[in-house]
Amino acid sequence: xxxxxxxxxxxxxxxxxxxxxxxxxxxxxxxxxxxxxxxxxxxxxxxxxxxxxxxxxxxxxxxxxxxxxxxxxxxxxxxxxxxxxxxxxxxxxxxxxxxxxxxxxxxxxxxxxxxxxxxxxxxxxxxxxxxxxxxxxxxxxxxxxxxxxxxxxxx
Amino acid sequence: xxxxxxxxxxxxxxxxxxxxxxxxxxxxxxxxxxxxxxxxxxxxxxxxxxxxxxxxxxxxxxxxxxxxxxxxxxxxxxxxxxxxxxxxxxxxxxxxxxxxxxxxxxxxxxxxxxxx
Numbered sequence: 439x440x441x442x443x444x445x446x447x448x449x450x451x452x453x454x455x456x457x458x459x460x461x462x463x464x465x466x467x468x469x470x471x472x473x474x475x476x477x478x479x480x481x482x483x484x485x486x487x488x489x490x491x492x493x494x495x496x497x498x499x500x501x502x503x504x505x506x507x508x509x510x511x512x513x514x515x516x517x518x519x520x521x522x523x524x525x526x527x528x529x530x531x532x533x534x535x536x537x538x539x540x541x542x543x544x545x546x547x548x549x550x551x552x553x554x555x556x557x558x559x560x561x562x563x564x565x566x567x568x569x570x571x572x573x574x575x576x577x578x579x580x581x582x583x584x585x586x587x588x589x590x591x592x593x
Numbered sequence: 594x595x596x597x598x599x600x601x602x603x604x605x606x607x608x609x610x611x612x613x614x615x616x617x618x619x620x621x622x623x624x625x626x627x628x629x630x631x632x633x634x635x636x637x638x639x640x641x642x643x644x645x646x647x648x649x650x651x652x653x654x655x656x657x658x659x660x661x662x663x664x665x666x667x668x669x670x671x672x673x674x675x676x677x678x679x680x681x682x683x684x685x686x687x688x689x690x691x692x693x694x695x696x697x698x699x700x701x702x703x704x705x706x707x708x709x
Contacts, residue, residue, distance in 0.1 A: 505605075511682045511683070512605055512606060513603060513604070513605040514603060514604055514605075514683075514708070514709060515601050515602070515603035515619070516601060516602050516603065516706060516708065517601065518599045518600060518601065518602055518704070518706055520600060520601070523601045523619075524601065524619060525601075525603075528660075528661055529603070529617065529619065529660050529661075530605055530615075531664045531665065532607065532665075534605065534606070535606070535608065535609060535610075
């Protein structure tokens with residue numbers, strides 16, 4: 439079996455090496471249940487994740503999925519000589535680290551900051567299909583246990 | 594080797610404050626029909642030429658790797674913007690090589706992805 443080499447920045451060239459004819463391709467993107475949890479609220483650290491994301495193209499010009507939070511690229515998942523990419527929350531077990539923000543900082547009492555989560559799917563040579571979600575995090579907290587329960591009076 | 598599939602390599606900043614990124618694959622599957630030698634004995638993953646993962650075929654003709662077999666992925670430095678030359682949105686670029694190996698640890702096949 440001949441070695442296969444894929445360069446993320448030049449997927450179209452890699453596809454050309456395989457002798458593929460590039461035709462008008464279709465691309466669909468589904469994103470389900472983005473969420474934010476307080477992973478280390480005492481350190482003002484929250485984590486954003488996505489329940490499911492899938493990008494399916496009609497041919498091998500499929501390139502990648504990118505997830506950006508507040509405009510900053512946080513995850514790149516590449517199609518390796520395949521026409522689709524699938525992401526689920528367990529692929530990034532600790533989620534993507536963001537700032538929780540303090541109570542009310544994002545404009546809603548009881549919540550912290552809102553973060554814009556852009557999920558983009560790319561063919562090798564076209565504008566991306568983008569799904570945009572605003573995810574609001576729990577606020578940072580000074581006194582909270584790792585299991586998210588405040589200490590009770592019992593015991 | 595009957596089939597060898599590497600699906601959806603990905604990279605994300607596991608701990609950006611420590612410049613720590615993580616590389617993983619959604620899955621890798623290598624299946625040997627065992628009709629002709631060499632036969633598959635293990636599967637190795639290397640990042641920038643350094644072996645990071647090895648899975649053994651234990652009296653079996655196929656090896657499957659899933660992302661949750663390495664929950665934190667394989668740690669690498671993220672690098673500063675454009676460190677790998679892929680653009681300001683990206684940091685370092687890593688060459689990730691996946692090879693099914695025979696009993697003498699010679700590669701039967703090679704797939705290489707550049708992951709940023």
